[in-house]
Amino acid sequence: MGLSLFELQEKLKTWDGCALHKQSNVVLGEGDLHADLMFIGEAPGKKENELGRPFVGASGKFLDDLIDSIGWNRHQVYISNVVKYRPPENRDPTTEEKNQCMPWLLMEIGIIKPKVIVPLGRHALGNFCTDVSISEVHGTAQPYTDDITIFPLYHPATALHNGGLRQTLKDDFQKLKLFLDEHGITPSS
Ligand code: URA
Numbered sequence: 001m002g003l004s005l006f007e008l009q010e011k012l013k014t015w016d017g018c019a020l021h022k023q024s025n026v027v028l029g030e031g032d033l034h035a036d037l038m039f040i041g042e043a044p045g046k047k048e049n050e051l052g053r054p055f056v057g058a059s060g061k062f063l064d065d066l067i068d069s070i071g072w073n074r075h076q077v078y079i080s081n082v083v084k085y086r087p088p089e090n091r092d093p094t095t096e097e098k099n100q101c102m103p104w105l106l107m108e109i110g111i112i113k114p115k116v117i118v119p120l121g122r123h124a125l126g127n128f129c130t131d132v133s134i135s136e137v138h139g140t141a142q143p144y145t146d147d148i149t150i151f152p153l154y155h156p157a158t159a160l161h162n163g164g165l166r167q168t169l170k171d172d173f174q175k176l177k178l179f180l181d182e183h184g185i186t187p188s189s
Helices: 005-013 046-051 058-069 095-112 156-160 163-182
Strands: 037-041 078-081 116-119
Touching: 005 095, 037 058, 037 095, 046 058, 058 156, 058 163, 078 095, 116 163, 156 163
Parallel strands: 037 078, 037 116
Antiparallel strands: none
8 A cells, every 4th residue: 555645744754855855844735635626836935834834825815715716615625736845035946846846746646646637837737748838728628647637727826916817817717617517526525
């Protein structure tokens, strides 16, 4: 049998494979362990680093509202990040940092076994779909494996700072809802 999420978290606390661990708390994902819907952000920010939880700052509040807008709630999905530590001053994570942290995300996906993965923004998207940009594929289902569909969306922080994208992200969430409804994907709790 593979690791449980708790065991994964414990192991991650003692891991030193990414230099960011020296200056940040570790932030693993959280939510419904049986979720069919999984959201993946870029890296924790200030608030997430303080609390050791993903998406609990301003963009997390917006993400919660967007999830509510499709009739689900935060506890019915699983939310994680590509990079498990806060990059200094919230700079973009480097390719090296993303690659170093990627095995942890893959193990989370292996445990949760979501049917739909929503990469939020280009950093998360790049781990699943290469050679496409978020502006081309946001709000559209991208086949990935037999069991998993990728449904890329803009990052809520980007949309918070760009009024035009805010409405696009809200509209894309309704497209996500349509996709979930069409495929009979409902909250498991
Ligand atoms: N932005 C992210 O990408 N992840 C978080 O957890 C918070 C903000």
